Amino acid sequence: MIEIPYAELLGLEVEQGEGAPVLVMPFDDGKIGRPGFIHGGAIGGLLEMAAVAALMAALDDESARWKPINVTVDYMRGGRDQVTRAQGAVTRLGTRIANVESRAWQESPDKPIAAARMNFLIRR
């Protein structure tokens, strides 16, 4: 992930766990939206990167190419001024289209602050 400039801009680190990589986004002033809360775009960007990480892991092919077609983000709780984690899951990997879900949390994975569904066009 680190070689993706946008992931670096967000300060994302990778944690290996069960399933797809867990991305960790530290809190800093560059993530603030309204006072005391993380910007919806920063959470959305993290969710997209988690979906991309899950897709890359599932493709397991350096030459494979992908483009995001769309994303739908549901915001469930305000993201507070603390570290945020996100993990993706590929729900279907076809020959041309991948459906990927991701969710973001702070205290506990059982209490997501936001979730996203993404469709990707893939070429391999």
Next chain:
Amino acid sequence: MSDDPEIRPIPFDPKALLEHVPGHGRLLGIEYHAHGEDWMELALPYDPRQIGQPDRGVIASGPILSLMDSATSMSVWLKRGGMLPQATLDLRIDYLRPATPGRTVIGRGECYRVTRSIGFVRGQAHDGDPDDPIAHVAGTFMTTAGFQ
């Protein structure tokens, strides 16, 4: 909430707000572009730090999502006649084509309906020609004042 005399929209100057508020918009370099009674246009100058796929030089979709979240959020304030605490409920973006490397992206958010607690928004992003958009967005915001 809107019946509560304590909670009134606070009038604001969108241009001044963007120039003086730090945060995620500052990190991405988001700038004021234009606004109207129920719409807001923001600019996202090209920045190599936002590239999503190094071999293509195209910026990631995340910064465009942030741009559209901010533009549509401010359009709700403009439609309400001022700022009220609010949170994004949902946001859906169709990425119609990649942004052209080197070009500034303009994001336009429009609030086409407000109720007591919800703002309904839509918008488009382009990189020079509004008739050749790069993204289309639809979403909702919830006023949080009075609900906490």
